[in-house]
Amino acid sequence: MSSTAAGWLQFALLVAALAACYVPLGNYMAKIFTSDKDWRVERGFYKLIGIDRTADQKWSVYLRSMLAFSFISVLFLYGIQRVQTIFPYDQGLPAVTPDTAWNTAASFVTNTNWQNYAGEATMGYVTQMSGLVVQQFMSAAVGIVVAIAMIRGFTRSKTDKLGNFWVDVTRCVVRLLLPLSIVGGLVLIAGGSIENFNAYHTITTLSGAHQTIVGGPVGSSEIIKNMGNNGGGWFNTNAAHPFENPNPFTNWFIIFTLLLIPFATPRAFGKMVKDNRQGYALVAVMAVIWAAAVGGINFFEAHTSLGGNATVLAGHAAEGTEVAFGTPGCSLFAASTTVTSTGAVNCFHDSLTPFGGGIALFDIALGEIAPGGVGAGMYGILVLAMVTVFVAGLMVGRTPEYIGKKIRPVEMKYAALYFLTLPVLVLTAAGLSLGTPIGQRAIFNPGYHGLTEVVYAFASMANNNGSAFAGLGSGDAWYQVMGGFVMLFGRFLPEIFALGLAGSLARQQPVPASAGTLDTRTPLFVGMLIGVILILVGLTYFPALALGPFAEGLH
């Protein structure tokens, strides 16, 4: 079987597996967040931290709880890295430097997992396990519960209460992320990911050279890295490292796990709003954009004439590709990791062909809504669905309503603020980096490629993806500090506007569908929503895309 055929077979198996999980996992997620019953372990936890689980929170209180939790998490994670030498299993590594520790703390708390360090040479085992991996669970849970709170904006009426943040987060971790991670982690370990506490040791190779063999409880962290759409690898080479991702089966399974929750969330949405067809419409939009991204990157990585002299000589875009997975395995992974907010990689995105890399950048610029990050993709696409309904109302005179709630000017202001936040952050930070000596000194590639690297870096950080184009000295103080702010604001500002919007929706009285209501469950609406997404993102980022990857590809 050719590697291209194997790649498409993997894609077909992914579609089948995700389709099989859509209903049961989505229903289960909806049940988690609508059930009145608490598990004993949850009750014990509420007692421990002094939470009244029956207290519903207004949207702004929900947000403040989330921010307080994240603030403490940043400081805690920063502290762990700075004193890691006092922990066992530190592998003799020194304390992490303050700028890297802060950037990493902001990165992991915001679900970005941008890494300005090489994991095996910077973080001891305890730092990884009790700091980074804990945040991989918690940041994923925060994203999911914000989406759930937003869905409650549609399901509730004449109230400004959206649930209890502490209850939602606890349930999300205890009932969803932990059980899935235990099962998935065992699969990865059985598949060959390492799981040990061995000290690093040096061996002499047959040629007489010395090589350091690293270790760590990798399999158990690899699963939440992907299932929580985090992406921060135990090792510097991430999922291209054979201890993280040893073979084509684990490669397929990792891609499956990073798509699993985002693709099942629309079902939970449909279930919660009591109209499953609404969920099908949104998941159709996500699937079309994901499939287009996979096809696009595959096309450009396989067509050597478009990739320059090196790819012509190699027969395919081989540079930076892990040979165990091949170009199709790389393309499938690259597309899936950038349409979600995962950011894990099994090949070097800097080595993708200009148009292939351009698609990866475009995927991230979409705001990661197809299917997007865990939770973040759901609230992102809901905001865009409301924009679409509003645009349709302007175009054809339909009443702008979505799931029984009117889309009034106040909701559109929230949606506009939500949508504008990320481009403002990305383009301002990239512009300052490209236009000032302090930003330019860390750009190693001149011309179009250097511009793409900078835009990609800030798009990745602001959208909480975390994958890197590289070729950028992002360990420089400018990128450490600017990146930290971009990640924090890129994560929390859209969540503020999304929950403000949800609060506004929850206060409304539901309106029954009439002859003037646009049916948002039809293929027509699916097409309109795809069009609105592509036009909005295309117009916003066109100059950057034209000057970067497009210009490089056409050069």
Added chain:
Amino acid sequence: LPRAFTGLVPRESQEVSMQDLLFIVLTIVAFGVLLLVIKGVERFER
């Protein structure tokens, strides 16, 4: 994600310093701004 040119050489350790204070202050500033935005949105809501 993996950074090119970062290499595998551990960077030098630093003792607790003024930089730690600086980054704690930066964290407070960032979250303070976010709280102010929430306050602004609440005012807009009214």
